[in-house]
Amino acid sequence: MPAAPVSSLLALQQCLMSYPNHSSSTSFNLIGIPGLEDAQFWIAFPFCTMYFMAVLGNITLLLVIRLDPSLHLPMYYFLSMLAAIDLVLTTSTIPKLLSIFWFQSHEINFEGCVAQMFFIHSFSTAELGVLVTMAFDRYLAICKPLRYSAILTGPTIAKLGLAAVVRGFAIVTPLTCMVTSLSYCGPHLIHHSYCEHMSVVKLACGDTRLNSIYGIMAATIMVASDSILIAVSYMLILREVIGLSSRKARLKSFGTCGSHIGVIVLFYTPGLFSFYTQCWGQNIPTHIHILMADLYLLVPPMLNPLIYGMRTKLIRERVLSLLWQKEIQSQS
Template identity: 55%
Template sequence: MQETPFCLSVGHLLFNMSESNSTDFTNPSTFILLGIPGLEASHVWISIPFCAIYAIALLGNFIILFIVKTEPSLHGPMYYFLCMLAVTDLVLSTSILPKMLSIFWFYSREINFSACLTQMYFILSFSVIESGILVAMAFDRYVAICDPLRHSSTLSNPVVAKIGLAMVLRGIMLILPHPFLVRRWPYCRTNIIPHTYCEHIAVVKLACADIRISSYYSLSVAFLVIGTDVFFIAVSYTQILRAIFSLPTKDARLKTFGTCGSHLCVILAFYIPHLFAALSQRFGHNVALHFHVLMANIYLLVPPMLNPIIYGVKTQQIRERLVQRFTHKGT
C-alpha cells in the first residue's frame, strides 16, 4: 500500500486537473523513487546521518522560533526575518526527509503523481523564498549599520510583514508554472526516478516530448532569482563594508562586523552548495549518478541544519537567552 507523508499530500488538490481535455496525455498514476542508485545496499547506513541532520534541523529551528516568540527583547526585524528563515527551513527539510527515510527504511518507493508534483513545487518555491529572505536580512543589516537612527522607522513591523509577504508571493508565482508544465508532458517511457525525491530535472527527463519550454523556464528562473538576489546582497555588503572601514577604531570595526558574521555564514551555507550542485548537474556528465543524488540532498538539507546552529553560536542575544533557559531549568 502506498505511503505518502502528510506534507506531500496536502497539495494534491492543487494539481488535480482533469485529464479529459487532453486525450493524448499519458499521466502515470505513480512514480518510483529509487533512492540513491548504486548505493541501495547502504541505504540504511546512509539514512543515519540524514536522520541526524533532520533531527538537528527540527530541534534547532523550533528552538529559534520558541526563543524569539517568548523573549520580547528579540521582537525586532532581524529576529522576525530569522523566524521566517526557520519556518522555510522546516518546510524544506520536511518536504524531503520523511519520504526519503521511508524509501531507506521501509522500501516505500512509490509516490503519487500529484504528490510528486506537490513535493517538487514545495522544494522549488521554498528555495526561492529562502533566497529572498536572505536578501531581506542583508537589507536589514545594511540599514542597521549604515543608517542606524532610522532603522526602527525604516523597518517597522508592517514593513517587515510586507517584505516577508513579497518574498513568499515571489516564490509562489515564479515556481507555479513548473508543476503545470511538467504535468502536460507525456510519460511513455518509464516512471522510475533515479532519485530520493521528485527533483525537477530528474522528472522532466522522463518525458518523451520536447521539454525545452520547461528547461528554459527553469534556467531563466534560476538565473533571475540567484542573479538578482546575489547582486542585492553584494550591493548591501559593499555599503556595509564601506561603513565599517570608516569607523575610527579597530575594536569598533570588529564589533560592527561581528553583527553581520552569522548572516554571512548563512549566505555562504546556502549559495555555495547550490552553486556546486548546479554546476555538477549541468557540466559533471562523467560524475557518478549517486554523487549527483547525494549532492542534491546535501544542498537542501544541510543549510536547514546549519542555520540555527550558526545563529545560536554567533548571535549573542540568542545564545544568552538559550543559556538562561537551560540554567533556569537546571536550578
C-alpha cells in the first residue's frame, strides 16, 4: 500500500489510542430507521437484494475488465476504481445495517463506529475524485484525441487514482480525530442506520462547533470545486461535439459521456440531500432522511455497473460472451 494512505490509517489509529474518554466497554446503539422500527424487518429484504446486486455487479465489472485485454484502457481503469470504491462503501455499512434490521444487533463499539465513519466519508470523497478524473478522461478523449494516449499513461492513471484516495483520507482523518477528542455522555443512541459524522457528533456533551464548521466547509468546498471541474469539462466537450460535422459522430460522443453523466447525477443528488438535511433539514421527517442516507450508499453502487454495462458496448459484449460460453459448456 502506498505511503500516504498508510500514514492516514496510522493517524486514525493514533486518534483512537489517544481518545481519553472511552474504554473497551464504550459502545453506541444504532436505531436503524427512526419511526419505522416495526417495518425494518421487511425493509431489509429489498436492501439485501440491492446489496447483493451491487456486490455481484461490481465484482463482475472488475473481473471483466481484468480478464479482457481490449478493456485495458484509461476509461475502464477509472471504472475499475469506481467499482472498487463502491464495494468498500457498501460492505462497510450494509452488513451491519442488515444485522440491525433482522437480528436487532444495534450495538457497535466505539472503535468500530469510528472506523465505519472513516471509511464511509473517506471513500465517498474518493468517489467524487474518481468522477472528476473520469470527466477529465472524457474531455481528453473527445477534445484532445491525438494526445489522449500520451497524457493518460499507466503511471498517470495510477497517480490520479491514488490522488483521489489520498484526498479522501486527508480530508476525513482530521474530522475523525476531532470526533475522538469529544466527550460522550448520556444515552449513546445514534438515530441513524450507521455511524454518520453529524449523528455521532450530536451525542457529544462538549462544544461541537468546530466539528460542524469543518464538516460543512470541507464538504461544501470539495463538492463545489469538483462540480466546477466536471461542469467545465462537459462545457468544453459540448462545444467540441456541437462543432462536429457528422451527426453519427455527435451521437457517439454524447453516448460516450451519457453513462458518466448518469453516474454523477446518481451519486451527487442523494448525497447532497442527505448531508444538508442532516445539518439544516429539521422540517424533513427523520425516517425520510435516514432512508435517503441508506439508499445513497446502496443505489449508486447497484446501478453503476448496470449503467456502464448497458451503455458501454465493449463491456456489454464481453459479459454476454462470458454468459454464452458458460451456457454452451453447461449444455455440452
